[in-house]
Amino acid sequence: MADTTVERKTRVKPKVERPKLYKVLLLNDDYTPREFVVMVLRAVFRLSDSQAETVMMTAHQKGSCVVSVYPRDVAETKASEATDLAKEHGYPLLFSTEPEE
Ligand code: TYC
Numbered sequence: 378m379a380d381t382t383v384e385r386k387t388r389v390k391p392k393v394e395r396p397k398l399y400k401v402l403l404l405n406d407d408y409t410p411r412e413f414v415v416m417v418l419r420a421v422f423r424l425s426d427s428q429a430e431t432v433m434m435t436a437h438q439k440g441s442c443v444v445s446v447y448p449r450d451v452a453e454t455k456a457s458e459a460t461d462l463a464k465e466h467g468y469p470l471l472f473s474t475e476p477e478e
């Protein structure tokens with residue numbers, strides 16, 4: 378069989394897009410105990426004790442704080458898990474998500 382080579386006239390640019398990342402935000406409230414917030418940050422977001430303490434205190438003082446960034450589905454699942462866990466314990470603690478710029 379004869380060898381044939383087909384050459385492209387134009388370059389094909391591989392269209393691989395990086396998935397957009399989403400921030401998970403911790404929102405302050407007046408009722409959830411600080412230790413409970415730290416426990417949730419450690420359990421759901423795998424923060425260390427000192428990271429969790431810093432994130433909790435930042436939300437407490439400024440109103441909100443970015444916990445971490447993840448692909449959209451992970452961010453939404455973790456935010457719901459954390460919010461639901463607080464609800465189960467009778468606390469109004471809220472986590473929200475928003476796209477990173
Ligand atoms: N403000 C709460 C208190 O004084 C503690 C708290 C911190 C709650 C951070 C939510 O995201 C939060 N008990």
